[in-house]
Amino acid sequence: MKKIIAFLIILSSFYISPAQKNEAFEEYKSMFIENLWKLYPEWATNSGYYKYNHILTIPNEAFRQNQLDFSKAGLAKLELIDFNKLSLSDKTDYYLMRDFMQSIPWQVNTQKEYEWNPSNYNVSGDFSYILYTEYAPLIDRLNTINEKLKSVPAYFEEAKKNIKNPTLEHTKLAIDQNKNSIDVFDEEILKAVEKSSLREDEKNDLYENCKKAKTAILSYVSFLEKLHNPTPRSYRLGNELYAQKFLNNIQSEYSADQIYKMALERKKYLHEQMYATTRTLWKDYFTNIAIPNDTLLANKMMIDTLSVQHVKAEDFQSSIEKHIPLLVDFINKKQLIYLDPSKPLEVRKEPAYMAGVAGASISSPGPYDKNGKTFYNVGSLEGWSDAEKESYLREYNNYILQILDIHEAIPGHYTQGIYANQSPSLIKSILGNGTMIEGWAVYSELMMIENGYGNNTPEMWLMYYKWNLRSTCNTILDIGVHTQNMSKEDAISLLTKQAFQQEAEANGKWNRVQLSSVQLCSYFTGFKEIIDLREAYKKMKGSKYSLKEFNEKFLSYGSVPVKYIKELMLNEK
Secondary structure, three states, rough: HHHHHHHHHHHHHOOOOOOHOOOHHHHHHHHHHHHHHHHHHHHHHHHOOOOOOOOOOOOOOHHHHHHHHHHHHHHHHHOOOOHHOOOOOHHHHHHHHHHHHHHHHHHHHHHHHHOHHHHHHHOOOHHHHHHHOOOOHHHHHHHHHHHHOOOOOHHEEEEHHOOOOOHHHHHHHHHHHHHHHHHHHHHHHHHHHHOOOOOHHHHHHHHHHHHHHHHHHHHHHHHHHHHHOOOOOOOOOHHHHHHHHHHHHHHHOOOHHHHHHHHHHHHHHHHHHHEEEEEHEEEEHOOOOOOOOHHHHHHHHHHHHHHHHOOHHHHHHHHHEEEEEEEEHHHHHOOOOOOOOOOOOOOOOOHHOOOOOEEEEEEEOOOOOOOOOOEEEEEEOOOOHHHHHHHHHOOHHHHHHHHHHHHHHOOOHHHHHHHOOOOOOOOHHOOOOHHHHHHHHHHHHHHHOOOOOOOOHHHHHHHHHHHHHHHHHHHHHHHHHHHHHHHHHHHHHHHHHHOOOOHHHHHHHHHHHOOOHHHHHHHHHHHHHHHHHHHHHHHHHHHHHHHHHHHHHHHHOOOHHHHHHHHHHOOOO
């Protein structure tokens, strides 16, 4: 109880009293949010706002025009707000809404991903979310699903019309993911219907609409498989598109070019630290072999030797489950950050419709569902060859697996998500910045190791350096591939020879960089900005500095770009 009270005191320090509020701005924010949810009902659902659950957005020209109208009208009304009269916290809300609306015309008119990325069209996640999120009785959720199902055929017909010269890589992903999504309509919803108290005629109606949805999905898959596409678009964005997308999505005080140079410097630093650690460990593991002069070779030999210590394939998920309480105990003992014990976290097998890009992820409840369950999604190794499993398990060895759990769960994404949902500003929770979110997860890894997690053994530090190379080289890889025509051969060399990743991991990352762009830069960029902010905050506070206070205060603002959190934290009264 004392810990909960202390946490509430921290949050209350950021509360703005009614007397301090700018009424015109408060009215604008309410209008913005309501219009946002009308325009993006699926986003609303995943944020815990269920008023528009029954609506499935049809991705047609009218929808794109509605987006442009929302942007134009919203920006015009925002200009009427007297920015200078806003509180510092409200100014960040202003920035977030402005930045979001300014990015819409570029997405619709310039990027045009709706034309070349067929994997954008997949409805299974929306239906699955409604089915398994207990925001209302099952019978009500099934009625909502039934209403939404009626729009699935029209949805995929528009998707077919939109596709123009797609990339081969995104086409394949769309085919695979939509095939995997069939179970949602062919099994999962039907099982829920059978167990429900719906009338017989209502059940039959649902069965029929599920059948039509399945037919529409398979029709879309068939359309993609037969698509004549002799000159497919390249998955590489190119300099101009990349620079603008980096500006829109990363929202850093640095440019893509600056971050690229910083990542190269960080890679060099990590290699030096790894070699120093390898030299410390060498005689313990290589009694009769001299350490090579080639520092990268020496590091690789040591990492390969340590990486054979890993769990069995069948124990991968259960090992993650066992780590969670250990992380909680360590954080509480070291007093690094308050953890709310009332917020549930469940480790689960990754749903089929999510497969294809990343092997582990967090699904957090939205800002309207503060007490909802957070899921730690773990990719399955089912169907993998023994060689593939071994490669993967060496990558996620006994050391790295613990750091992965720090990143994804505690005090990484899970913890950050809980704090974000407690932010006094709904805007900050809704317009979450991926760079801050991923940056916090990467920062939390270092923060834990710095404070003795893993008993400060050189083995754990070496593996931490290797893991941090991962986020660093993500940036080098992404910018290199999308703006410098980095080849697959050079990419795999970077990841295996300089980042010391296993072949399976490197090939997976190559697949990911073809299917995404800019997002891989968020890890290093956010990490760099948070570390710099911590040093500046520490200098400002002097003898009054507290790591726990920094961590909690940083997260209290919600998922805001670090440059805005910096402005708030370094200008506190």
